[in-house]
Amino acid sequence: MKTSRVLLTAALAAVLPAAAAQAAPPSPDTGAVNEYVALGDSWAADATLSQLTTAFTPLPCVQSAHNYAKQVAAALNVPTFRDATCGGAVTANMTQPQHTGLGDNAPQFDSLTENTDLVTLEIGGNDAGLAAAVTDCVTLDPAATPCLDEMVTGGVDRMSQQIAVAENRVTATIAGIRERAPHARILLLDYFEGIGLEGGCWPEIPISDPDAVWLGQKLFELHQMVARVADATGVEFVDTYDGSAGHDACKPVGTRWVEGLLPFSGSPVGFAVPFHPNQLGANYQARKVLETLGA
Numbered sequence: 483m484k485t486s487r488v489l490l491t492a493a494l495a496a497v498l499p500a501a502a503a504q505a506a507p508p509s510p511d512t513g514a515v516n517e518y519v520a521l522g523d524s525w526a527a528d529a530t531l532s533q534l535t536t537a538f539t540p541l542p543c544v545q546s547a548h549n550y551a552k553q554v555a556a557a558l559n560v561p562t563f564r565d566a567t568c569g570g571a572v573t574a575n576m577t578q579p580q581h582t583g584l585g586d587n588a589p590q591f592d593s594l595t596e597n598t599d600l601v602t603l604e605i606g607g608n609d610a611g612l613a614a615a616v617t618d619c620v621t622l623d624p625a626a627t628p629c630l631d632e633m634v635t636g637g638v639d640r641m642s643q644q645i646a647v648a649e650n651r652v653t654a655t656i657a658g659i660r661e662r663a664p665h666a667r668i669l670l671l672d673y674f675e676g677i678g679l680e681g682g683c684w685p686e687i688p689i690s691d692p693d694a695v696w697l698g699q700k701l702f703e704l705h706q707m708v709a710r711v712a713d714a715t716g717v718e719f720v721d722t723y724d725g726s727a728g729h730d731a732c733k734p735v736g737t738r739w740v741e742g743l744l745p746f747s748g749s750p751v752g753f754a755v756p757f758h759p760n761q762l763g764a765n766y767q768a769r770k771v772l773e774t775l776g777a
Contacts, residue, residue, distance in 0.1 A: 520551030524569030674726035739763030
């Protein structure tokens with residue numbers, strides 16, 4: 483999901499060169515996939531500060547050289563693989579270019595063909611505006627609740643409303659994939675528990691407990707929304723949320739799968755963009771995709 487320019491700039495300045503992260507061990511070669519296309523936002527790109535690749539996307543897409551899609555493609559020994567994932571992407575960027583500031587990422591659907599037989603998709607978080615809300619929750623006052631104050635008024639939760647709007651857009655995205663790649667097996671991924679439901683860890687991550695609980699609930703709602711889309715459209719759901727508890731951004735290095743405000747984990751975990759999966763998180767996503775594929 484999209485990270486603010488201020489946080490990204492600060493994090494880049496803090497990061498020292500790191501050794502390449504170790505990818506998860508590959509699963510057995512099934513020989514069943516000939517053309518695989520990965521679509522999605524920064525949680526699909528596994529946005530990184532230390533393992534950037536520009537093989538298919540501009541630098542600001544912060545796409546990792548060891549994201550889950552690349553691990554899956556390697557494990558399956560896919561002869562034709564295109565990774566169109568890009569940080570900040572919304573569903574509109576499936577059919578429209580994404581302006582990154584240092585070049586345009588082509589419409590992600592441009593990577594699809596009639597021969598595509600596997601597609602992974604992880605999208606919707608930016609459509610709901612959840613990524614922006616995470617950075618808006620940052621506060622120096624542990625008693626302050628800037629997110630709750632802004633997003634929940636008169637008993638109405640605007641983030642829940644935005645997630646409902648995003649549901650229709652993700653559903654339409656599935657239809658668009660089927661039009662362009664009618665023979666593809668489509669896997670739809672959710673967002674796992676990057677923020678726990680029990681509260682935060684202020685001041686390590688300067689978000690108050692009430693706002694942290696609210697954010698955790700919204701991530702769970704996003705998980706539920708993606709599951710509904712998969713069920714309604716008949717695509718395969720890759721459930722990364724269940725099983726991810728205890729690996730949120732407040733957990734120690736080596737246990738957490740998501741980085742906090744400053745990416746301190748380092749190699750072999752990798753310097754992830756704040757509030758995004760680190761290498762351990764990417765490895766977990768890859769395992770869940772391969773399990774779904776039966777590989």
